[in-house]
Structures are given as C-alpha cells and as structure tokens.
Amino acid sequence: MVDSGNLLLADRQVPVVFRILKMMNYAGVGIGRFDVHMIEKYCKAAKEDGIPILHISPEMPDGAVPYIIKHVGSIRVGIVSFGAVKLNQNDFNLRKLRYAMLRKARDESDVLILLDAADVVTDQEWLERHASRLGSPDLLIGNHKFPGFLEPKLVGKTWIMPLGAQAKYVGVVKIEAGPNKELKVNATRTFLDESIIEYPDVKKIIDEHLQSERELAKVTSAAVTKMLASPSSHGESMTSGVYYDSRTCVSCHKSQYDSWSKTKHSTALKTLVDKNRVIPACLSCHSELYRQKGTYVATDVRYNQSVECASCHINVLPHGNEGPHKDIKVKIDINNCRVCHTKEQSPDFEKKPSEYWEKAIHRS
Ligand code: HEC
Ligand code: HEC
Numbered sequence: 623m624v625d626s627g628n629l630l631l632a633d634r635q636v637p638v639v640f641r642i643l644k645m646m647n648y649a650g651v652g653i654g655r656f657d658v659h660m661i662e663k664y665c666k667a668a669k670e671d672g673i674p675i676l677h678i679s680p681e682m683p684d685g686a687v688p689y690i691i692k693h694v695g696s697i698r699v700g701i702v703s704f705g706a707v708k709l710n711q712n713d714f715n716l717r718k719l720r721y722a723m724l725r726k727a728r729d730e731s732d733v734l735i736l737l738d739a740a741d742v743v744t745d746q747e748w749l750e751r752h753a754s755r756l757g758s759p760d761l762l763i764g765n766h767k768f769p770g771f772l773e774p775k776l777v778g779k780t781w782i783m784p785l786g787a788q789a790k791y792v793g794v795v796k797i798e799a800g801p802n803k804e805l806k807v808n809a810t811r812t813f814l815d816e817s818i819i820e821y822p823d824v825k826k827i828i829d830e831h832l833q834s835e836r837e838l839a840k841v842t843s844a845a846v847t848k849m850l851a852s853p854s855s856h857g858e859s860m861t862s863g864v865y866y867d868s869r870t871c872v873s874c875h876k877s878q879y880d881s882w883s884k885t886k887h888s889t890a891l892k893t894l895v896d897k898n899r900v901i902p903a904c905l906s907c908h909s910e911l912y913r914q915k916g917t918y919v920a921t922d923v924r925y926n927q928s929v930e931c932a933s934c935h936i937n938v939l940p941h942g943n944e945g946p947h948k949d950i951k952v953k954i955d956i957n958n959c960r961v962c963h964t965k966e967q968s969p970d971f972e973k974k975p976s977e978y979w980e981k982a983i984h985r986s
C-alpha cells in the first residue's frame with residue numbers, strides 16, 4: 623500500500639495514523655500540499671514506525687527517501703514521489719532532482735509508480751509529450767489535474783488513478799508477468815464499504831485517541847473561555863498550535879462552508895498573494911495556517927489557508943460525529959473578531975460591528 627499524500631492530519635493525529643499505517647504494512651507515504659508544513663513531524667512519526675516518507679527536495683528532511691524499490695516475487699516495484707515542497711526551494715534544482723530520481727528509480731525497477739501530489743504532470747498532453755523522458759511510469763497516483771473521471775485511465779503506458787477523496791476507495795493494481803516476461807499492469811479500484819471488516823487492533827487505537835481528544839477538548843475550551851474573559855489578552859494567545867483545514871469541516875457543515883466560501887475571509891491569503899505581500903507581518907491575520915504554525919504553503923491559492931473556520935471556531939474544536947462536547951461554549955464572542963479587526967486594519971469595524979457580524983454568520 624502507498625499513499626501519495628494529503629493525509630490532512632492534525633498534530634496529535636500524526637503518530638496515531640502512522641501506527642495504523644504500520645499495522646497495515648504501508649510501503650511509503652508521499653507529501654501533499656496540505657502536509658508540507660508538517661513534514662518534519664510526519665518524518666519523525668514515520669521513522670519511529672519504519673515507514674519511509676517518500677520525498678524529493680534539495681533539503682531532505684531526516685527520515686525521508688526519494689524512492690523505494692519493493693520486491694514482489696521477482697518483480698521490482700519502484701515507488702517515487704513528486705511531493706509538495708516548501709516555497710523557498712529553488713525551482714530549477716528541484717526539477718532537475720525530481721527527474722534524476724525518477725530515472726534512477728525507473729532503471730532499478732520493472733514497474734514504476736509515480737506519486738504526484740505536487741501536480742508536476744499538468745495534463746494528458748503533457749504526459750504524452752514527456753512520458754519517455756519520465757521513463758513512462760506505469761502508474762500515476764495523487765495528481766489533482768485529472769479530475770472528473772472515476773475509473774483508472776490508461777494514457778500511453780501510464781495508468782492514471784482517480785483521486786480517492788475521504789477514504790472512499792483504494793486503488794488496486796494487478797501486475798501479470800507474461801510468457802516472454804513482458805509485464806502487464808492493470809488498475810482498478812475497490813470501494814471501502816461496510817462489508818470491509820474492521821481490524822480490532824486499529825479500532826482500539828482510534829477509540830483511545832478519540833477518548834483522549836475529548837478529555838483535551840474540555841481543558842482547551844475552559845482555557846479559551848477564560849482567556850476571552852480578559853480583553854487584554856486577545857492576540858497571539860488565540861493560537862493553539864493545531865491547524866484545522868476548513869475542508870475537514872465541509873462533510874458535516876456544507877451550508878456554512880458554502881457561505882464562508884463566498885466571503886473575503888476565504889480569500890484573505892489570495893489578497894496577500896495579489897499584493898505580493900505573503901510576509902509574516904500580514905500573514906499573522908490573513909492566514910490561519912500561519913497563525914497556528916508560523917508557516918504557509920502558497921503553492922496554490924485555490925486551497926485555503928486564509929481566515930478559516932478554525933480562525934473563529936477554535937473553541938469548539940476538535941469534534942467529530944457527536945459535535946462539540948456539551949460543556950463547551952459554542953457561541954462566539956465578538957471580541958474574537960477584534961483580534962484581527964483592529965482599529966488600524968479595520969477602522970469600520972467599530973462603527974458598525976453588527977453589519978460585520980451579519981456578514982460573517984453564514985446567512986447567505
Ligand atoms: C484571523 C483574523 C480574523 C478574524 C478572527 C476575523 N476576521 Fe474578518 N476579516 C479578516 C481579514 C484578513 C479580512 C479581509 C480579507 C480580505 O479582503 O482579504 C476580513 C474581512 C471581513 C469582512 C468582510 C468580508 C466580505 O466578504 O466582505 C467581514 C464582514 C468580517 N471580516 C467580519 C468578521 C467577524 C464578524 C468576525 C468575528 C466573528 C471576524 N471577521 C473575524 C480577518 C479576520
Ligand atoms: C491585525 C490583523 C491584520 C494584519 C496584521 C493585516 N491585515 Fe489586512 N486586513 C485585516 C482585516 C481585518 C481586513 C478587513 C478590513 C475590513 O474590511 O474592515 C483586512 C483587509 C485587507 C485588505 C483588503 C482591503 C480592501 O479594501 O479590500 C488588504 C489588501 C490587506 N488587508 C492587506 C494587508 C497587508 C498587505 C498586510 C501586511 C502589510 C495586512 N493586510 C496585515 C487584518 C489584518
């Protein structure tokens with residue numbers, strides 16, 4: 623099993639998920655753009671559990687390898703990953719390094735799997751044009767530039783796997799060795815439905831984790847409530863160090879997500895990109911990821927790291943199917959808004975706070 627990346631984990635989930643991946647015998651995990659700010663954490667957890675993080679970058683973090691070769695019977699399966707990298711890395715060196723590693727992996731393998739969470743392959747035409755230089759990977763996984771098809775698709779020699787969102791299915795690849803040793807690769811997918819048996823060991827790890835999160839949520843919520851009660855302490859103290867991506871909320875809160883998507887909060891990072899001001903002094907209010915992690919990934923502004931759900935709702939997080947714990951205060955104090963809507967940055971806010979409030983509460 624391999625995963626191209628974008629595991630979308632919160633800090634405390636990282637060791638838990640890697641323990642589970644280990645139990646499931648994962649060969650390697652790539653890095654997507656939603657993981658790159660966590661790469662050191664992923665590498666640490668992966669190292670502890672003996673799963674390589676597949677990654678290519680001029681600055682390789684400890685615990686990452688550019689590719690692996692797995693032996694399946696007598697067949698050598700190469701797995702290489704073009705994962706997302708942090709922004710400050712030189713494009714040209716990176717490209718050179720990626721292609722060099724791909725060629726090496728190709729030379730050492732019979733079947734080559736390319737994890738492309740960085741969307742290096744931009745479209746079908748690109749793939750056809752560059753296939754031979756890329757060593758014609760047999761399988762392309764995790765690329766967002768091929769949306770809108772559900773079954774694996776063969777382009778030249780390369781099977782493109784559809785993106786598997788929300789763990790709804792896994793890709794399955796059959797490799798057959800023909801009589802003249804020519805390999806036939808065939809890709810399908812299998813749905814993860816209720817007929818799949820749950821591993822008791824895995825369930826136990828998850829239950830324990832959820833229980834400890836519930837305990838922690840009670841403590842965090844009490845601390846946030848206390849902090850908001852003293853007006854002098856807004857500001858940095860709103861940060862919890864845990865980043866919640868807005869897309870982790872959409873499956874349960876679609877209408878709020880849609881209405882938030884129409885507000886400027888959802889494009890606050892883009893505002894900085896357009897002004898060429900993706901700098902800490904501005905990110906401190908315009909990006910939730912930066913507020914929590916002191917980092918940002920401006921690779922693709924379609925994905926949000928702006929003023930997100932958690933920028934306003936941090937006091938109820940985390941929660942899952944059951945919603946926030948009943949002890950937790952769900953109402954938002956308008957002082958939370960003033961953390962960013964200061965006199966300097968938002969002079970109109972104090973003149974008409976209720977108008978601002980109305981626009982923010984998901985009525986549209
Ligand atoms: C983490 C910082 C932050 C917090 C907290 C915050 N805002 Fe904002 N808000 C912004 C930024 C930044 C913008 C401007 C976005 C842009 O134009 O790029 C903005 C813009 C707005 C706008 C204009 C939106 C539009 O679509 O025209 C409204 C209204 C608003 N905020 C209301 C609120 C209210 C009400 C709260 C509290 C419930 C709140 N904000 C909390 C940072 C924040
Ligand atoms: C203290 C938090 C904070 C900081 C720091 C901050 N902003 Fe903002 N910014 C806001 C808020 C809040 C708004 C929304 C203002 C409103 O609509 O009342 C906003 C709005 C904007 C807008 C939209 C204004 C418009 O008229 O559409 C731009 C552009 C902008 N900010 C750029 C920047 C830049 C560039 C920096 C860094 C130099 C920066 N901001 C730093 C909070 C902040």
Ligand code: HEC
Nearest residue numbers: 866870871874931932935938939941942943944945946952
């Ligand atoms: C697995 C489903 C699920 C996910 C994912 C989820 N929530 Fe919830 N949430 C709930 C349920 C259930 C409730 C309680 C019932 C309700 O109020 O809708 C709730 C309640 C809330 C409330 C309080 C609503 C109130 O009654 O005032 C807020 C705010 C909230 N969620 C925000 C979020 C944010 C932000 C995220 C993403 C970081 C998120 N939720 C992710 C299921 C979920």
Ligand code: HEC
Nearest residue numbers: 868871875878879882887929930931934953954982983984
């Ligand atoms: C600018 C701040 C802000 C942002 C960003 C924001 N919300 Fe809210 N949200 C509010 C406010 C204010 C309310 C009204 C609740 C209250 O009175 O405290 C609210 C209410 C809710 C509720 C309660 C049900 C309802 O619709 O009233 C849910 C659920 C919720 N938000 C989810 C989300 C999710 C999911 C996101 C991201 C997609 C999000 N919110 C982004 C400010 C925000």
